[in-house]
Amino acid sequence: MAEQGPEREIVHLLRKVTVEFGLRQAEFAARNGMHPTDVRALICLLDAGRSGTGATAGRLGAELGLNSAGTTSLIDRLERLGHLTRTRDARDRRRVLLSVTPQAVELGWAAFGPMIGSAEALLRGFDEVEVAAVRRFLLGFHAAVSAKPDQAGGTDRS
Incomplete structure (x- = not known):
């Protein structure tokens, strides 16, 4: 296994955040009589609304990887x-x-507002260059995570 530098540490921290956020989403879903996929669907619909994109059943199914019946x-x-x-x-x-x-x-x-508020407060402590770097990293990492398996690069999976 290759020596882990600050880049790997940041990737692991992001993974830790996503796992924790997934747990919060699952708890929210359970408390509100939903399945975790329901929460992901609501997020997709909220994102579509923010971007001004009309959300259809077909688009939602494609984003969630569901067939028509699902x-x-x-x-x-x-x-x-x-x-x-x-x-x-x-x-x-x-x-x-x-x-x-x-x-x-x-x-x-009510469930996620405090978490979002904390993230926004944290970002307000960053200067414009730091915010731009965070945005660039997250957009690039999202592209890497969204890539088809045959398009993704990298070799060390730890």
Whole structure:
């Protein structure tokens, strides 16, 4: 195994953060009668809303790696729980758009708001160059994690 430098330490810290965040998401899901995939679906829908991208069942299923039946079941469940709505696209009435309800946003903010606030406060202590470096690292790492297995580089997996 190669000697671990500060780069590997940062990757391991990021992994530690993602594992802990995943645990918090699972606890949130269990407390609110959801499956962890339901929470990931709500995050995808919130991200689509922030980017101004219309979220459809097909797009959501693709992002979550679900087949059509699994996606429909997930959407039905979140709709029954009052966490999402389906509306016809005003520009193309054949398309049905999905969006997170204000109730679900409030529920999520109550659970994750303090954590988000802590992260934002931490970042406010960084200068512009440091914030840009964090952004560049996270965007690049996201691209690496999102790459297909045959596109990913690297050899030492520890």
